Amino acid sequence: MKVSRAQAEENRRTVIAAASRLFRERGFDNVGLADLMGAAGLTHGGFYKQFASKDDLVNQACERALADSRDTWTRVLDEGQGEGRGKRGALEALVRRYLSPNHRDRIGDGCAFPTLGPDVVRRDDALRRTFDSGVKAQLAMLEGAMPDGAPEERRQAAMAAFATMVGGLLLSRLVEDDTLSRQLLDAAAAGVLGDTTKGRP
Amino acid sequence: MKVSRAQAEENRRTVIAAASRLFRERGFDNVGLADLMGAAGLTHGGFYKQFASKDDLVNQACERALADSRDTWTRVLDEGQGEGRGKRGALEALVRRYLSPNHRDRIGDGCAFPTLGPDVVRRDDALRRTFDSGVKAQLAMLEGAMPDGAPEERRQAAMAAFATMVGGLLLSRLVEDDTLSRQLLDAAAAGVLGDTTKGRP
DNA sequence: TGTACATCAGTGAACGCGCGTTCACTGATGTAC
DNA sequence: TGTACATCAGTGAACGCGCGTTCACTGATGTAC
Numbered sequence: 001m002k003v004s005r006a007q008a009e010e011n012r013r014t015v016i017a018a019a020s021r022l023f024r025e026r027g028f029d030n031v032g033l034a035d036l037m038g039a040a041g042l043t044h045g046g047f048y049k050q051f052a053s054k055d056d057l058v059n060q061a062c063e064r065a066l067a068d069s070r071d072t073w074t075r076v077l078d079e080g081q082g083e084g085r086g087k088r089g090a091l092e093a094l095v096r097r098y099l100s101p102n103h104r105d106r107i108g109d110g111c112a113f114p115t116l117g118p119d120v121v122r123r124d125d126a127l128r129r130t131f132d133s134g135v136k137a138q139l140a141m142l143e144g145a146m147p148d149g150a151p152e153e154r155r156q157a158a159m160a161a162f163a164t165m166v167g168g169l170l171l172s173r174l175v176e177d178d179t180l181s182r183q184l185l186d187a188a189a190a191g192v193l194g195d196t197t198k199g200r201p
Numbered sequence: 202m203k204v205s206r207a208q209a210e211e212n213r214r215t216v217i218a219a220a221s222r223l224f225r226e227r228g229f230d231n232v233g234l235a236d237l238m239g240a241a242g243l244t245h246g247g248f249y250k251q252f253a254s255k256d257d258l259v260n261q262a263c264e265r266a267l268a269d270s271r272d273t274w275t276r277v278l279d280e281g282q283g284e285g286r287g288k289r290g291a292l293e294a295l296v297r298r299y300l301s302p303n304h305r306d307r308i309g310d311g312c313a314f315p316t317l318g319p320d321v322v323r324r325d326d327a328l329r330r331t332f333d334s335g336v337k338a339q340l341a342m343l344e345g346a347m348p349d350g351a352p353e354e355r356r357q358a359a360m361a362a363f364a365t366m367v368g369g370l371l372l373s374r375l376v377e378d379d380t381l382s383r384q385l386l387d388a389a390a391a392g393v394l395g396d397t398t399k400g401r402p
Numbered sequence: 403t404g405t406a407c408a409t410c411a412g413t414g415a416a417c418g419c420g421c422g423t424t425c426a427c428t429g430a431t432g433t434a435c
Numbered sequence: 436t437g438t439a440c441a442t443c444a445g446t447g448a449a450c451g452c453g454c455g456t457t458c459a460c461t462g463a464t465g466t467a468c
Contacts, residue, residue: 002430002444011444027323029230032421037445046445047423054422107322113375114368118316121308121374122228132377159372159385160365160392167315167368168361173322174314176333184360191361191392203411203463212411233454238412247412248456255455 012050014040019061020068021108024115028058059127062120065112066134073141087147094145095192098165099185104172114170138162161192213251215241220262221269222309225316229259260328263321266313267335274342288348295346296393299366300386305373315371339363362393 003011018039022031033054034044051057073094080093097103103110113135120131142162146154168188172181204212219240223232234255235245252258274295281294298304304311314336321332343363347355369389373382 002428002432002442004431005444008444025323027230027320029228029421030323033423034421042444043446044422045425045447049444113371115319115322117371117375118319119228121316121371122226122231128375128377131375135372135375136381156384156388156391159388160369163369163372163385163389164361164365164392165368166371167366168364170314170318170322170367170371171336171360171364174318174329174332174336176329180337183357184364187357187360188364190357191365203409203461203465205464206411209411230454234456235454243411244413245455246414246458250411 008050011040011042015042015050016057016060016064019057020065023058023061024065024110024112025108028116028119055125055127059125059130062112062116062127062130062134065116066130066137069111069134070137070141073138077141077145087145091145091147092193094142095161095165095189099168099172099189099192101178101182101185104169104181104185107173111166111169114166114173117166135162164188164191209251212241212243216243216251217258217261217265220258221266224259224262225266225311225313226309229317229320256326256328260326260331263313263317263328263331263335266317267331267338270312270335271338271342274339278342278346288346292346292348293394295343296362296366296390300369300373300390300393302379302383302386305370305382305386308374312367312370315367315374318367336363365389365393 015036019031019036022035022039032044033047036057037044037047047057051060076094076097077090080090081087083089098111107115113131117131120127139158139162143155143158146157146161148154149157165188168184168191172184172188175181175184216237220232220237223236223240233245234248237258238245238248248258252261277295277298278291281291282288284290299312308316314332318332321328340359340363344356344359347358347362349355350358366389369385369392373385373389376382376385
């Protein structure tokens with residue numbers, strides 16, 4: 001049976017959104033076409049009416065995930081600057097949200113770099129370019145969010161901060177003890193925001 | 202044909218060593234039993250004479266990779282302390298080696314956390330415990346390598362440093378421009394070692 | 403030390419399963435008159 | 436506005452392939468005498 005163009009377009013978007021979540025949760029190889037189409041209430045046979053291949057969907061889903069991530073960062077930075085103490089407050093809001101137990105536990109909605117990064121490194125498709133752009137874009141946002149210093153210093157600080165955030169989230173997911181996991185998140189946040197925030201009582 | 206016990210034991214070790222490298226290079230799912238046994242010049246049929254399952258080998262290969270990593274850290278810290286400026290020199294040697302283009306490019310020989318970490322997070326086997334122990338062990342080494350501060354401060358600094366190292370390596374592998382990649386490595390190293398090392402000229 | 407036999411690491415074919423992809427078909431949608 | 440027909444999103448079965456796992460078999464090793 002055919003379906004209206006609007007419905008088909010909505011189905012396509014539903015599949016991409018589900019893929020963007022499922023790939024982060026289970027990895028590219030552990031999500032089948034049947035899972036992906038099933039998320040939109042469809043059967044797997046129609047897949048190739050919407051996408052050229054599984055790799056095509058992988059790429060579109062990752063673009064979606066990275067775009068969502070950028071939107072979240074923009075929103076959090078805006079909110080933090082609005083209610084907080086200027087640029088410093090915005091950066092703090094972003095870092096604390098990124099390095100939170102909530103972000104740690106919601107892998108399917110979270111940042112794609114500490115989740116799919118290594119899988120992408122092993123590829124040589126268009127996906128590498130997608131992530132390359134994604135890193136540059138979020139690095140630029142972080143650079144703009146850095147409150148202090150000359151442009152060159154802020155760029156360097158943004159790179160170190162990004163590394164600490166991505167690595168802190170990844171490590172916090174690798175340890176099983178929740179207390180240690182939170183300590184890792186807090187220590188990483190303190191490392192980014194300056195040790196003055198955390199420290200001796 | 203049978204083979205001497207010594208030969209069989211050597212074959213087993215060869216397979217584990219090859220697995221430890223291949224899994225890091227291609228991921229667990231993209232290395233078949235035929236590849237693994239072939240690395241020791243064997244056919245895939247004999248696999249189950251040596252290992253209970255593929256997951257069993259995955260776990261043993263990761264234990265090996267993590268143990269090798271610890272050995273490397275120990276050696277680099279010793280060398281750095283010997284020829285360098287005490288504990289400070291040892292930490293610098295470790296961080297600069299970890300965040301080097303060489304480590305970035307040699308994934309098969311490198312740290313397992315930014316390479317296999319996300320794949321491990323998705324599992325719930327014994328492998329999670331293996332990595333949990335691995336994180337704790339290397340964190341303890343880093344804590345011991347921290348030159349300054351009270352124990353609590355050194356522990357927190359070690360956590361932030363570990364996060365920056367793991368994240369910096371991962372990000373450096375995700376960007377395609379070599380110059381930017383090296384800047385990420387250097388910025389991460391500067392973040393760990395204190396911005397005084399790098400900075401304005 | 404030499405011989406007879408049990409052991410078992412390794413072989414190579416086969417099995418079963420899930421996966422990405424293809425394809426003939428369906429029937430509501432969208433268009434042309 | 437109503438009718439006839441082409442389009443094409445979605446269906447469900449089938450294909451081929453690679454993979455982890457199993458198994459009967461081999462023959463050199465290791466052991467018992």
